[in-house]
Amino acid sequence: MMSLGDSSVQIQTKVLPQDSWTQVSCPCCVSKQVESLVLIQLSDNVQPVTKRWLISLIEASKRHGGAALLAHPGEDECGDVIVVSAPRCTFLKATEDLGLCKKYHNEDMVAFSYHDRDNFSNVDDMQEFLTLAERQYIVKNELDSLQAQKKQRIPGVPEAPGVLEAWENISYLSCLCAVGQKLVRAGVIKDIFPVHDQQRLNDLGRRWYSEKQIWGQPLDAIQSYFGSTVAFYFSFLDFYTWALVPPAFLGLVLTFLLPGGGGVVKEQAVEGVMEDDDDGPSVSGHMVQAVFSMLWSTLFIELWKRRSSSLSHRWGTLNLAERFAGPRPGFQGTLGLNPETGRLEPLFPEWQRQLRVGLVSLPLVGLFMGLVVLGMTGFYHGEALVQGFHQDSGSLFSGALLYLPSMAHIVYTNMLGNVYHTVAMQLTEWENHREESSFQNHHTTKVLLFTFFNNFAVLFHIAFYKQDLPLLRKRLASMLIGNQLMNQCTEVVVPFIVDRFLSAAHKKEQEDNLEMDKLRAQRSLPPFPGLFAEYIELLLQFGYLSLFSCVYPLTAVLLLLNNITEIRGDAYKICKLFRKPFSAPVSNMGVWQTAFEVLGFVSVMSNCWLLLLSPRVQEFCLEGGISGKNIILVAILVEHVLILVKMILAFMIPDEPDWVRIKREQIEFNSMQALGQQKL
């Protein structure tokens, strides 16, 4: 821990011995105690000379290609870890570079400026000023910026892999995905991760997923401990779960009250529509559900955008300066002057990236989608073939053959999925995005499209090609219930068992611990797999709900039940079962928000056509004497009008609350004024 004032509460009781930390070179930073933030896990066979070289590099000043951080060799010089922390001035400068907003003395959130640091609150106490997640991210970020200033050998490493070119980023240390990573290839570094703070973690857990805490989540504490990426996921999950209440309520009403009651009323009225089988809602119920679903999904997304922007303001990420920061590790380019910031860095023309995306990535993604469709067609074809054969022969062998098409399809789909994931990652690397967020967005979009297509192609096929609504209803119900059972199993039951099993061992260990052993223990946990799977799950849910809800009105009820446990399960998982992840400050959910928005539009179309196809509506129209062609024309009209209404609604609801807009414009105005005041 480091502080100038001593007013801050000492949260960590046991820390690494102070004297073995490297010394702070900066005169303004007086460190009494240094907080362990990030652990660098070295290979077992690393030479002490290499370790010493790495430590000296980490603590060297930026002018000398170092990271200006503090390093601790663990127990001794031969150990296979380096513990890293940062001095105050490195934190403050990085805060400005990231463009984080912090509390000004007048309680406003203002973009932090190192020059003006004394006017910000808590600027003397890094534990108050920056959240734990921010501090760890800053350390990672500084490690990523390590650069070899001249060609040199890595001491203690054999010649071949151990040569660093001038200006080569030594690091990509923490960027686990960067394959070309020099030090990893050279066998020096095995891994790098932020360390958990057990006391804060237990604290957070008590407020988050204990028995007492059922409504709401401690979002600010999550943001502070896990960072805004994770906090945005849980905020969204929370918001989404609450938003499910109205459609769940409507679904219950339509299923249990109206079909009986509504049917009776219908029979009394001279509507001519009979409610003979009740495994689906009535025509009017159908329509109510479809229109409601459209309005609901629009409102949901628009209100989330507002919530998201006010969270972003609260967390100081409204004004991030990622564009003006250095490029992400892994970015390739010819060295030149960045025309915007005037700094020396690799450059890569935007149009070339656009070309790569448009002319290579897009067609390849399309190709894979085509392969999914091909697989599905093959499956249906094969099934028909086998079924015909079985009906003809009726032997045991042909009976066994019946399983062949679906097994082949499963194998095909899995293989395709694996190949696609590799291709998507390689393509996105090759597209050579400058910013990490841009990289993530493009990668996510690719995987998303495929996953989505893979999951919904069958349902769309049943709905629009076979036009078999009862089958769709059954398939939807079984998918929902099956998915949820699986989820509950993997996300609640398994963690619970693991916890009972782990916590015993854990408690024993707690008795005779040293700070170093505690850190070491975290290495045994698996790395956090990211929120990708969680978001995909939500998106698929939302898809089932908004695309097909008018077929199966109970969808929302099932999802609501699922999500209430999901929140706690996810919370438990991220706290207990994995290493702490690095988390970049972000201002929104990024591409996921767009995905939900796009799904909202697709849902209008889907609901319109489902409504049109539903046998009741067709019956109703036929009895009304309307020709099939005219029904379709009416449906087209309705679809276009609904989309127009949706667009007008989305336009009318501002994406950020007024007070956030005013704050944002204040910042813009101030920076315009500042630009006017200074001579260039």
Added chain:
Amino acid sequence: MMSLGDSSVQIQTKVLPQDSWTQVSCPCCVSKQVESLVLIQLSDNVQPVTKRWLISLIEASKRHGGAALLAHPGEDECGDVIVVSAPRCTFLKATEDLGLCKKYHNEDMVAFSYHDRDNFSNVDDMQEFLTLAERQYIVKNELDSLQAQKKQRIPGVPEAPGVLEAWENISYLSCLCAVGQKLVRAGVIKDIFPVHDQQRLNDLGRRWYSEKQIWGQPLDAIQSYFGSTVAFYFSFLDFYTWALVPPAFLGLVLTFLLPGGGGVVKEQAVEGVMEDDDDGPSVSGHMVQAVFSMLWSTLFIELWKRRSSSLSHRWGTLNLAERFAGPRPGFQGTLGLNPETGRLEPLFPEWQRQLRVGLVSLPLVGLFMGLVVLGMTGFYHGEALVQGFHQDSGSLFSGALLYLPSMAHIVYTNMLGNVYHTVAMQLTEWENHREESSFQNHHTTKVLLFTFFNNFAVLFHIAFYKQDLPLLRKRLASMLIGNQLMNQCTEVVVPFIVDRFLSAAHKKEQEDNLEMDKLRAQRSLPPFPGLFAEYIELLLQFGYLSLFSCVYPLTAVLLLLNNITEIRGDAYKICKLFRKPFSAPVSNMGVWQTAFEVLGFVSVMSNCWLLLLSPRVQEFCLEGGISGKNIILVAILVEHVLILVKMILAFMIPDEPDWVRIKREQIEFNSMQALGQQKL
């Protein structure tokens, strides 16, 4: 003319006598000669005391509620004009407030800063530094900001209308639409307009619409003389005319080459489609035209956006600070501190405006559209009725009655249009927009929707309800040719005659002129009616072209011919026939660009359904054995796919060229840096 250095060319040879201008109070401004920029036309019966009061107000400093301008009483104190100009420091401060970019000493375009003024090029010579249009707009803007600081009587005006409340904007002087305008109501000011500079104007005319100048327009000179609003219109007209070449070429090929040649090929091939009547393109021609039209309209808009942003950079309007300027005259609100800029000004909450737009304006506009449809229905109904009656009786009276429905319809449409225009203006006033551009956009959108609906409802009715494509083709051709003849008449022939007639009188006058008489002569010209009608004309053209072009492929050819003359006609009109308009610096075409974009989307739908309805396609499908229902489903699919393609295309083409993006981000980076450097 005013200059510190004397290097600038003296363009005006005769100027008002120097000694009767009010004196510059600012010590930095040494004025040798003052340029007449704006003319305030007073009422005939204004008292000299009122005129003196107004002059003193205009030249008073801003702290005293004045405009810090220079005023000239014309010939004497009793005359009914005041000529206004501005000193250098007023110009420079206003340039900063507007957020105009000017050339820095390193040739970059940089947002002007008064503080840093010495580093900008030409800052000593206002005639070089600001364009004529900018200088005149600044004078207007300053006049608009006149405020009464305490309650006072206007001298020489009877009690009742002549009292100014404290903080009441005296002016709205130049805002001719502001009905509540105090001084106009009080009968002091009749009008206010910028004066022409005959020599520059003749110069511009020579380069613009003389016989020698056929290709291209002197856009920079137009921007400099008439301002960016006008320059953007002519740039767009130019761009659009060139863009018409490919569809015109395709139209010619389809009409004159393919129906014959293509038909022969078709008959040789075993396609089964016979080209028996040739008053329309073939099936494949149809398809080519529809798909081409979709791609063309997307590319056209996207490329225009790029052109527009590079023009905006060239003209220094990329970074306008309208949001941070004072509210527009006519804006109502309770006096308070603007939360963004911290200035005292009227405030009006954004959500209230949104509510007014959403809950009152939108439904009312919808109502009027409903009335248009009602009128059309009534017309068709009445016509059928009268025709039936005529067939039954066959008398002369019933023959005359045949004209009744269309006459009634014309009267109805005209009345509706007039009422609507008043309502639209009132509604937009009542919506209480803070910025002039927002006001204009909302007003334009309202009028646009109505005009568009009014013009295209009949065509849509024929196309999609009656499904009578030959009638549509005939109607389209007659509308196009009729409109063009009217245009040529009003925009080329009439101006030509007027010019012959006027120029004689004009030349005579030139002989014995004084500067003051020249200025006075401009009062006789009618005020410039704005570019609204011109843009509407282009938009309707674009509508005919993109919505229905696959029905009548020669549309583009006719439009191309029309626009080549249109450019010169419009140029002549704005130069010779009207008073010079005020022109605010703008960074794009505003809502017109959006209108063209929306039309592009509607055109995809329209073309898809027209294709579907075309008898050839229907025939073709029937012979192919495809049911009517399936054709429609295919058409739906095609429509959705085409819209998707269009959206991807629009997304892939960046809205601004790379170099403009870099310049813009440079500005952002610099202002972020500047904000970091300064203490708040």
